[in-house]
Amino acid sequence: MNDSTREIPGAGETREAAEPATAAVTDPAAPAPLGVPRTPTGHAGVDAGLERLADADHLPADGHIEVYEDVHRGLRETLTALDNAPTPAPVPAPVPPHDNRS
Template sequence: MDPESVAEPMEPEEPDTAELPLAVVEMPVPDPEPTGHPGVDAALDRLRELTDRPTGAHPELYDDVHRRIQDALAEIDQQGVQA
């Protein structure tokens, strides 16, 4: 067998990755604009806690904010049905 005819193993290609912007440590988090609904405003206010938490804890906080907003919207829907 001719040594030149033996295929060399191919190395896996590096996947294309997007360049993500680096976070700025001292980047201020803007205050959420008031919505006029106390339940929604309280939920959005929790987003201020993101800067004090490690990144791994962010999903838990996002889930809580999402749940609170869903509860507030369900409450608003119920009030509309009863009116």
């Protein structure tokens, strides 16, 4: 076989073989959820990142990096926002009562 007679990848494949649902049933290497529980933290920004991780369950491994980078970016923004949040003004210490017995 020379360069002019190379086969084109995917040529001759049937439509059914290209369907993701069929691939998941017949291909044990198809993406499948890991079943890792994601417990809400109560912080909206962090919880949104945890939910975004669920998107990786339905992608092949080479698609995970995009999801992980997106979640990492979101968590960094959340932490930065916490650092930049205004701090409450300090509360003055109570002044002890003055004793007039002298």
